[in-house]
Amino acid sequence: MDKKSSAYLVLDDGRIFEGLSWAKEGETFGEAVFSTGMTGYQETLTDPSYHKQIVIMTAPHIGNTGVNKNDEESEKIWVSGFVVRNPSPTSSNWRSEKSLEQELIDSDVVGIQGVDTRAITRHLRDRGAMRVGIFSNTELTKEEMVVRVRKTAPMSGAFLAADVTTKQPYIINPPKGVVTKFKVAAIDLGIKAATPKAMAKLGIQVHVLPLTTTLDQIKELNVDGVFLSNGPGDPAAMVIVVELVRSVLLEEIPFFGICFGHQILGRALGFETYKLPFGHRGINQPVIDLTTGKVEITAHNHGFAVAAPKEVEFHTVYGSGRVSHISLNDSVVEGLEMISIPAFSVQYHPESAAGPHDASYLFERFVKLMENPRIGLKDINA
Numbered sequence: 001m002d003k004k005s006s007a008y009l010v011l012d013d014g015r016i017f018e019g020l021s022w023a024k025e026g027e028t029f030g031e032a033v034f035s036t037g038m039t040g041y042q043e044t045l046t047d048p049s050y051h052k053q054i055v056i057m058t059a060p061h062i063g064n065t066g067v068n069k070n071d072e073e074s075e076k077i078w079v080s081g082f083v084v085r086n087p088s089p090t091s092s093n094w095r096s097e098k099s100l101e102q103e104l105i106d107s108d109v110v111g112i113q114g115v116d117t118r119a120i121t122r123h124l125r126d127r128g129a130m131r132v133g134i135f136s137n138t139e140l141t142k143e144e145m146v147v148r149v150r151k152t153a154p155m156s157g158a159f160l161a162a163d164v165t166t167k168q169p170y171i172i173n174p175p176k177g178v179v180t181k182f183k184v185a186a187i188d189l190g191i192k193a194a195t196p197k198a199m200a201k202l203g204i205q206v207h208v209l210p211l212t213t214t215l216d217q218i219k220e221l222n223v224d225g226v227f228l229s230n231g232p233g234d235p236a237a238m239v240i241v242v243e244l245v246r247s248v249l250l251e252e253i254p255f256f257g258i259c260f261g262h263q264i265l266g267r268a269l270g271f272e273t274y275k276l277p278f279g280h281r282g283i284n285q286p287v288i289d290l291t292t293g294k295v296e297i298t299a300h301n302h303g304f305a306v307a308a309p310k311e312v313e314f315h316t317v318y319g320s321g322r323v324s325h326i327s328l329n330d331s332v333v334e335g336l337e338m339i340s341i342p343a344f345s346v347q348y349h350p351e352s353a354a355g356p357h358d359a360s361y362l363f364e365r366f367v368k369l370m371e372n373p374r375i376g377l378k379d380i381n382a
């Protein structure tokens with residue numbers, strides 16, 4: 001095993017954690033976010049929503065099952081850096097094709113190991129998400145490293161979806177033996193691979209389209225529904241897509257949004273979005289469905305949220321609606337549904353990847369909405 005050099009995790013408030021270099025050596029910058037998932041490191045690394053973020057894993061042992069082609073959520077690793085306590089020295093899994101460290105090296109991802117990830121997490125919980133840098137094999141002084149971190153762009157106001165959206169449309173068809181019943185235009189703001197697969201299993205032919213897609217291009221496809229995906233950056237920077245959603249709502253085309261798509265629906269309806277102190281990132285987050293009273297254990301990855309009124313029906317130019325789901329950890333809005341037009345969204349990830357499948361019913365809800373666009377959500381959920 002080659003001897004590892006010292007490495008430093010440097011936060012923009014001047015706090016520095018010393019560890020050892022891991023994966024690629026060098027320096028990298030991003031927003032420091034922590035994920036509490038015990039599994040799913042490969043899905044996290046390849047989720048485009050983490051673009052320009054450095055992810056701290058609270059689970060101490062990472063890399064135990066190596067990496068494989070099936071568990072990727074996109075064609076590449078999007079995180080800017082990866083912070084772990086104890087990378088596994090072996091990869092033990094029948095599907096493993098490569099070690100995690102080798103995959104990170106091959107993907108030019110700078111990592112750091114041997115740092116107290118729990119102390120870093122507690123610090124971020126107390127101080128909030130902030131800019132961060134990883135420096136390994138560096139000649140810089142600690143002061144020079146802090147200065148470099150403070151020169152990097154913050155997440156607030158960041159327009160990042162253009163970096164991750166598909167350049168060309170592509171189609172995900174239902175698997176063999178599943179009849180195609182609906183066609184959906186999925187606007188790719190950083191879509192995870194598990195999402196169109198979850199829809200295709202229900203008989204939906206998913207047309208994955210670039211974020212620049214227009215309403216006319218959607219109407220040319222003669223779709224039964226429009227889907228807005230997860231993705232990186234600040235929803236307040238997504239003006240072009242907010243306008244598209246408003247035109248879809250006016251046409252009353254059945255609409256479903258996940259995570260970034262939920263925030264953009266919220267903004268299209270006229271609500272503000274705001275930055276959470278340190279976000280929700282993990283796969284055991286309790287959310288209550290206010291329609292059924294059921295509690296779901298869900299997968300989350302979001303740093304922003306929608307400021308919508310929770311106790312009452314709200315009224316917008318597109319009709320009335322309500323908050324459909326809230327987090328049981330901190331009461332953050334986790335779902336919206338319109339009553340008079342066919343549109344709903346959730347802040348969390350019903351496609352999971354990784355995480356529990358408690359929320360997979362939401363894809364069926366989208367199918368029912370396309371089957372009965374005129375009756376709206378209230379009757380569908382009854």
Ligand SMILES: NC(=O)CC[C@H](N)C(=O)O
Binds near residue numbers: 231232233
């Ligand atoms: N996973 C996502 O879609 C994230 C949405 C948004 N970028 C946020 O951080 O809240």
